[in-house]
Amino acid sequence: MSEVDKVRLSATSAIERSRERRRPIGTKSMALRRQHLARKIGRIFLAGGAVLIAAAIFGLVIQPLGFAGVMAVTLLLVAVAFLFGKWPPFPEPRQADLPKADLKQLAGRTEIWLEAQRPALPAPARQLVDGIGVQLDLLAPQLQTLDTSSPAAANIRKLVGEDLPELVAGYQRIPAGLRKEAHAGRTPDETLVGGLTMLEREIGEAARNLAAGELDKLATRERYLQLKYQGLEGEDLPGTD
Known part of the structure; x- marks a missing residue:
């Protein structure tokens, strides 16, 4: 392989890794990123509006802006857009942050963390991470109303x-050259895949159990309404034969 081919292959690999790093595994991580972008855009409009108001007051009270003043305001607006477009950066969660994350954002922030780790995982594990993203999306709506002090919330936070x-x-802390060597009958790659498979199933079960609780409440409410209103329909109204 020529040097040119090596450089091209290296560049292609870097591009693919970058794409993998940016690719979302669930809708909740995308929602958090959109919220952050919306806040940035809001700050840009507020700061830009403040600049325009200040420029208008200056032109009316002190002296007309003139060509140089208009250019200065334009450059200032560009600087404001650049500054608030870059700052603050999106708060990428660290592993230590996840156990303390707001329960309502736990699914989305875990997805974001997994998206950053995904390129360093073997192919079977990456597929499982995608599946875990789907399960986290199923779990997220239940976390919006779950009592944070309940045992279920504690179990989900730990899981x-x-x-x-x-x-x-833990898998990533193992040197890359040792990840395919067997230890206690299994390689680290196999152990990672087995663990992710189990966790994907457990997260899905947690989502379904919480949803089942809500379905039970809905069915109980429907039965109550049936007894209350359909029971009344079977009774004679006062003053009728």
């Missing part, structure tokens, strides 16, 4: 915020 990240981080 999603502790056990899952620690499995992935």
Whole structure:
């Protein structure tokens, strides 16, 4: 292989890794990124509006801006857009942040953390991470109303915020050259895939159990309404034969 081919292959690999790093594994991580972008755009408009108001007051009270003043205001608006477009950066979660994350954002922030780790994982594990993203999307709506002090919330926080990240981080702490060597009958790659498979199933079960609780409440409410209103329909109204 020529040097040119090596450089091209290296560049292609870098591009693919970059694409993998940016590719979302779930809708909740995308929602958090969109919220952050919306806040940035809001700051840009507020700061730009303040600049324009200040420029208008200066032109009316002190002296007309003139060509030089208009150019200065334009450059200032560009600087404001650049500054607030870059700052603040998106707060990428660290592993240590996940157990303490707001329960309502836990699924989305875990997805973001997994997206950053995904390129360093073997291909079977990357597919499982994608599946875990789907399960986290199913779980996220239940977390919006779940009592943060309940045992279920504590179990989910441990499952999603502790056990899952620690499995992935523990794999990454193993030197790359040792990840395919068997230890206690299994390679680290196989152990990672087995653990992710189990966690994907457990997260899906947690989502379904919480949803089942809501379905039970809905069915109970429907039965109550049936007894209340359909029971009344069977009774004679006062003053009728």
